[in-house]
Amino acid sequence: MIEELFQGNKRFQETFFIENISQYRELIEGEKPKVLWIGCSDARIQTGHITDAPPGTLYIHRNMGNIAPNHDWNFASVLEYAIVHLNVEDIVVCGHSDCDAIRALDQNLQDAYIPLWLNEAREAKNRVDSWIAPPRTKEQMEERWKQIEMENVRLQIEHLIAYPFVKKATDEEKIKIYGIYYDLRTGILSRIV
Numbered sequence: 001m002i003e004e005l006f007q008g009n010k011r012f013q014e015t016f017f018i019e020n021i022s023q024y025r026e027l028i029e030g031e032k033p034k035v036l037w038i039g040c041s042d043a044r045i046q047t048g049h050i051t052d053a054p055p056g057t058l059y060i061h062r063n064m065g066n067i068a069p070n071h072d073w074n075f076a077s078v079l080e081y082a083i084v085h086l087n088v089e090d091i092v093v094c095g096h097s098d099c100d101a102i103r104a105l106d107q108n109l110q111d112a113y114i115p116l117w118l119n120e121a122r123e124a125k126n127r128v129d130s131w132i133a134p135p136r137t138k139e140q141m142e143e144r145w146k147q148i149e150m151e152n153v154r155l156q157i158e159h160l161i162a163y164p165f166v167k168k169a170t171d172e173e174k175i176k177i178y179g180i181y182y183d184l185r186t187g188i189l190s191r192i193v
């Protein structure tokens, strides 16, 4: 597979990169993204691809389940850098349909780390299960997962606001936070928060 990636890079470099060389030269001067994008690691969703955003536009953090944890130095440092140093204007939390991380909330996983990580999203499942009747059909189960995927976006925005420097930046209207949802079946991004 790695050979295919190098071949793909050769195609990219010889065509797209060369054809847009002035834009790529500008990127060397430094990054000035306007948006911090928090998305799922899911291989089926390539952020720049689904938004048609050119390089340099999005500062991206991806993890299982598009989670914004409150006790994780990796995430916290990305968030701090984006807000304090890059001065992004928008933060996006992007959930998606058919999310394996959300479906894993229903499983009793024996893995060492995954269940611990998913605890950061478990509240979304608990909330939805307290609102809806237990699903009886496949369609109702699919709808339940969709509700949890969307509630997880709202939950992660709550986690974001719990960071004092995020709360301050939103109160001062220096940044706006958006919750959005990508549907793998239609290719459409929708705003939910």
Ligand SMILES: [Zn+2]
Pocket (backbone or CB within 6 Å): 040, 041, 042, 064, 065, 066, 096, 098, 099, 100, 101, 102
């Ligand atoms: Zn996912």
